[in-house]
Amino acid sequence: MKRTLNGHSDAVLSVTISPDDKILASSSGDKTIRLWDIKTWQQCYILTEHLGAVNTVAISPNSQTLISGSTDATIKLWNLRTGKLLSTLTGHSTAVLSVAISPDGKTLASTSRDGIIKLWNFHTGELLQTLSGCSPVAFSSDGKTLVSGGNAGSIKVWSQVQSFDKFTLDPVLSGEWWEVLGVNQSDRPKDVKLAYLRLARLYHPDVNSYTIAKASM
Template sequence: MWNLKTGKLIHTLSGHSDDVKAIAFSRDGKTLASASWDKTVKLWDVETGKILRVFEHSDAVRTVAISPNGQILVSGCQDGKVIIWQMTSGKLNIPLAAHNQAVSSVAFSADGQTIASGSYDQTIKLWNFQTGQLLHTLQGHQKAIYSVAFSADGQTLASGSADTTIKIWRLSNENVTSILPRPIPIMISKPSN
């Protein structure tokens, strides 16, 4: 970790036994989560550099996000699972058999109620974080999805893909509002009840 004002190194956090694939700060900046190929997510105290908690997984962890309120952690794994954890207790809340291929990106909406997961299976899935219920599956990318991000108002989701496009999804009406740089057909499906 670096001091942005001075450019000096504050901490080097060591504790993983394999590649660190993703990191995420809590909104208050006091906690950092790190996802690793060593099948763990580690929670770090930013001030001391000490490990607060270790979340064990059954496969390599590619991505991690912390909820806006700092209470929930979500991780995405090589085996296609999305896992929702309670940060304070370390309790596994909900494991989701989410995707057919690796989960490459996860994100919380600004209100913390919805989780988006993007995958190598070319889909984005939206989840209710409280229940783990699948809300929507967004399709339209032609290759793996590498990144997903919500807008500040939670009404728009952006996804970036190996197909060289960024798609902008308007979530309030479930339509794509624009596709960059070239348009291709899209499909949105709701889970059948």
């Protein structure tokens, strides 16, 4: 062990290092994010704008922006060098558990406790797409594949459809009906119905008019 960093007053839930290896970011159940200088191991900033536990942190590929997701159901973007809050993304209705940014720095993925994945334009904050999947999320090195957790021990693999600039579940890996719905075979009919209705809200043409949504449904 090289060093132990102390400062948080509750469990540390997520850590990440900037791509330029200069800053370590840590988030905690104490509702704070702490930024540490990797050379000196001194705290640079303590970020306190979240109203709940900060479950996840990530840093943009250019090492300029910190992304955080919290139990307060918000995603916040921060200037990594100054600690200044840049913007807050609201759209999830439950705790944000995982965030990931594509290698080109254009798309942000986030997941929440209710089994919803949201894709955002990282530069404008525009909500691009909503998918059904669980924490965690990760992008492939080319940004064309998104991987997410799933229920019943499954992993969902999403492929970007270039003609629509959207992500769709890989049909080869979509699995059985319960995997598609994100439930267990033994779940109660009521739970299965709720999962189906959630899927319908994502893809039904009366709600989502995108061609790829209709094809997926």
